[in-house]
Amino acid sequence: MSATFWESVADGNRGLTAVLFTVWVYLWLSQRQTKSAGSPKLESGKSLPTEFLAEEKVSLLTAKESSSGPRRIKGELRKAEGPKSAVQLGPQQRVQVLVFFSSLTGSTERTAKQFTAALEASLLGQTSESDQVFLRPQLLDLTQIDYDEFFISPPKSTEANQPVDYFYLILLPSYNIDTINDNLLEHMKETHNDFRIDKASLAGLLGYSVFGLGDQEGWPTEEEGFCFQAKEVDKWMAKLTGRKRAYPLGMGDSTRDSKERLAEWTEGVTEVVRQIAKTGCLGDGVPGSGDAVESDDEYVSGEDDDGEVVVDEPLQPKKTKKSTRDIDDVEDLGRIMKTSRADANDATGRAPIAIDFTTYSRTSKKPPQTVKEMVPKSSPTYAALTKQGYSIVGSHSGVKICRWTKSALRGRGSCYKFSFYGINSHQCMETTPSLSCSNKCVFCWRHGTNPVGTTWRWVVDPPDLIFDGVKAGHYQKIKMMRGVPGVRAERFAEAMRIRHCALSLVGEPIFYPHINEFLAMLHGERISSFLVCNAQHPEQLAALKAVTQLYVSIDASNRESLRRIDRPLHRDFWERFLRCLDILRERRFRQRTVFRLTLVKGFNVEDEVEGYADLVERGLPCFVEIKGVTYCGTSSSGGKEGGLSMANVPFYAEVTAFVEALDRTLRERGLGYGIAAEHAHSCCVLLASERFRVGGRWHTRIDYDRFFELLEERGPDGEWTPEEYMGEATPEWATWGNGGFDPRDERVDRKGRKIEA
Ligand SMILES: Cc1cc2nc3c(=O)[nH]c(=O)nc-3n(C[C@H](O)[C@H](O)[C@H](O)COP(=O)(O)O)c2cc1C
């Protein structure tokens, strides 16, 4: 009874308190509105704009509010509206860059002063180009400012009709002793967690970036504390600004490479600030524009490298309107090509080049009946591919950054080609000049929508259009990684120079009639070429000029198994396949040749070791890569006839057991192979010819500079041997038995959680 009484009193009290609180808030808000309507200016504080404040004790403008009531600071976090809407600068809007620093022993202060002066010269030098006006960048010492004035909400201009937008740059040394850095971090945490303040109260900033200084002699790795406070500040700024990281966190060792690292970071940051001035936003798709996920699992996708992709939803083909145009004579080809490519050419001004039917079959006498685009913009394939993150270039080429490129940018490991051949994943472009191929492999996720054919029957885009387009597409996608948490400024800067090209995305690169010209363009820019073909086009393979590494996919060891797994369109698929192996055999002393085996349990693993050994004996490739198929889906990717499930994905132990059996068989036959390297992370093992073992050590890596020298000296048809561009010894960590994970990076699982070694 008494309990009920006291409960009702308490309830009554709660109700009364709520009413009083509401009345009080209402009064407070009305008072505030009246005040601000009459006074658009800030109530106190100095104006920032024009004087250079480096040496001053800076006491700056503030958003001071009445202290008599709770203050609600509103940020402007925008939810996934698309990048362009992130921040819109009006004409003649003024942009103020604020450079914050802290320093105990003076080096960061010196660096920050030089940096600000350089930034000022650079920014003010180009103001006239844009509608925006850059105010002189201001340097602010974190020991001298009031955090409430800068790290709760952005400062406001003192002149109402002259709005200013702010961009923050923070240069911060790390200290594992108590310093001002701890106060700043504490302030940021409190602001973010303060229920009265919007979680992203700094979202009104144009953007921010952080550069950390540390000392790797005392704190060698990030795990051991190198630049740990800069990392923390970067993280909290991402939260407070609603992910407006405009450029990746930079880090430099003040005793070694800080100048170099800072120069890279400065270049990137300056470009971003300029871009903001021109466009009013952080750039296409930059997560910092307001639509990213500040979490570690943002890039979990159902893809693996090299186009061996399987996704959860099988893509349904839609009926497309059939072209009714027939070709009456050869001259009509030109007319039809012109009309069918009109929109694609508008942008480039480059016309498609003469069609070149690549079938070499003697029986095919009739030209195809229509010439159309392989992947028109209006097609379901186009929609499906772009949805999956592919950029379609012209009408039959594609580019996409693979998950390893993203992973390497974030210091989370590179693909097996770094471990085996020294390919930097963050400098690797994955592309194909032909999205079409002549197989319908069960493990190809595009089954059902991809264009297939035994002959090239589409409009042909010129190689320079493709080359320029895929590079632009790749760089655009790299730039989109700028604001992603964990991206390393150093790798980001390196990634803006493509050094490798994996021609293996999807489709069949040698199907493209001008593949040799395309390769010459790659090599002309010293971009290495790893070309994977499906062993169905022997004539094109025979006509192929030098590539850095030449692959054929070996998806099965015998005719029946290959028919079942690749579902080839060519009736003479097995003969074509064997002819390709013979071509590789001839090439083995001129090029690095590779067999790539993709193991699919239930399809091409069981009882096939002897058969694979026969194929190796026939083609004698320099290397044999063996990889378990990847599957990340919930339903069949191949439809009723050939769908895969998790049951088809071999465990790494099953892959290694297979490799050991194959290795044994090859040894028994005296073929001179051995297990050279592994990358357990991607379920991949490398068998190599003894030709690549020197002084008891495997040398699977490539001397890329030497490759280009040979190419330049002797031309793409020139004679040289793969041994001539053999690189240094395979690093110990990559050799068989050592796992193959790059020790510079941090292992994480698919959710971004750290995996202990
Ligand atoms: C007491 C002390 C503690 C430090 N702790 C760290 C640390 O935890 N992590 C790190 O990367 N560097 C650390 N450093 C290195 C400094 O961050 C580095 O020398 C920096 O450049 C100093 O900048 P300043 O001269 O502007 O203070 C420490 C240095 C000192 C003297």
Ligand code: SF4
């Ligand atoms: S080689 Fe290039 S495209 Fe292929 S997985 Fe590695 S980084 Fe990605």
